[in-house]
Amino acid sequence: MIGVIIVVVIGLIGGLILSVASIVFAVPVDEKQVAVRECLPGANCGACGYSGCDGYAAALANGEAQNGLCAPGGTDAAEAIAEVLGVAVGTVEKKVAVIRCQGTCDHVAEKMEYQGADTCKAVSMMYAGDSACAYGCLGYGDCAAACPEQAIKVCNGIAVVNEELCVGCGICAKTCPKHVIEIVPQKFRQHVRCINKDKGALTRKTCKVGCIGCMKCQKTCEFGAITVKDNHAHIDYSKCKNCGKCKEVCPTGAIL
Numbered sequence: 001m002i003g004v005i006i007v008v009v010i011g012l013i014g015g016l017i018l019s020v021a022s023i024v025f026a027v028p029v030d031e032k033q034v035a036v037r038e039c040l041p042g043a044n045c046g047a048c049g050y051s052g053c054d055g056y057a058a059a060l061a062n063g064e065a066q067n068g069l070c071a072p073g074g075t076d077a078a079e080a081i082a083e084v085l086g087v088a089v090g091t092v093e094k095k096v097a098v099i100r101c102q103g104t105c106d107h108v109a110e111k112m113e114y115q116g117a118d119t120c121k122a123v124s125m126m127y128a129g130d131s132a133c134a135y136g137c138l139g140y141g142d143c144a145a146a147c148p149e150q151a152i153k154v155c156n157g158i159a160v161v162n163e164e165l166c167v168g169c170g171i172c173a174k175t176c177p178k179h180v181i182e183i184v185p186q187k188f189r190q191h192v193r194c195i196n197k198d199k200g201a202l203t204r205k206t207c208k209v210g211c212i213g214c215m216k217c218q219k220t221c222e223f224g225a226i227t228v229k230d231n232h233a234h235i236d237y238s239k240c241k242n243c244g245k246c247k248e249v250c251p252t253g254a255i256l
Helices: 002-024 031-039 053-061 073-087 120-124 142-146 170-176 200-206 216-220 243-247
Strands: 095-099 152-155 158-161 181-185 226-229 232-235
Touching: 031 053, 031 073, 031 181, 095 158, 142 170, 158 232, 170 181, 181 243, 216 226, 216 243
Parallel strands: none
Antiparallel strands: 095 181, 152 158, 226 232
């Protein structure tokens, strides 16, 4: 009985110490921040520019962030946050992932037969991958596996995005070891589907639809929205007017 009494007393003392410590060292909870956090989807993708949903919620609660930056949450999240904080909903622009590659099995050949882990990350470490193009999509589906919305599938050797399911969270872009995925506003319909940095002649040998850096698109664009750098074109969507003239003059079909 003495041993039982000693253990019980120690337990009571320990419980009392923990109770006091929980009060003394308690971290103040911002109820507004908690309410805002509940409005967010919890993807923790970082598309808003903050460390995650907790970071974005804290910034919103402190008036340090703009409402409407949560891509996965979209308009619903923005409206819920506006109601909690008593601020304007803001403009929520729908964004989607774009695969900047058309290197299907029909367009690009394999330079070797790879045997190993079936992941893009693993394949990319073996001489830049098994594709003849050292810059394009490897097609092993790391992005599809990482996508929380199941918006990406691998078809005919490359990743394909279902824009209806994509929420523009950017997780796929962070996962891709080749960096061929770009998150862009859905309203823009012209995209350069190539990031090959080789000179035109070499690009022609490795891919039938690669950008050869001919600069026809750059010369045609009246708004200065498309430029050629490192032997491939890129569109500045802040200047793009969706006219489609760059697509019309592209000799290889690299712009879709």
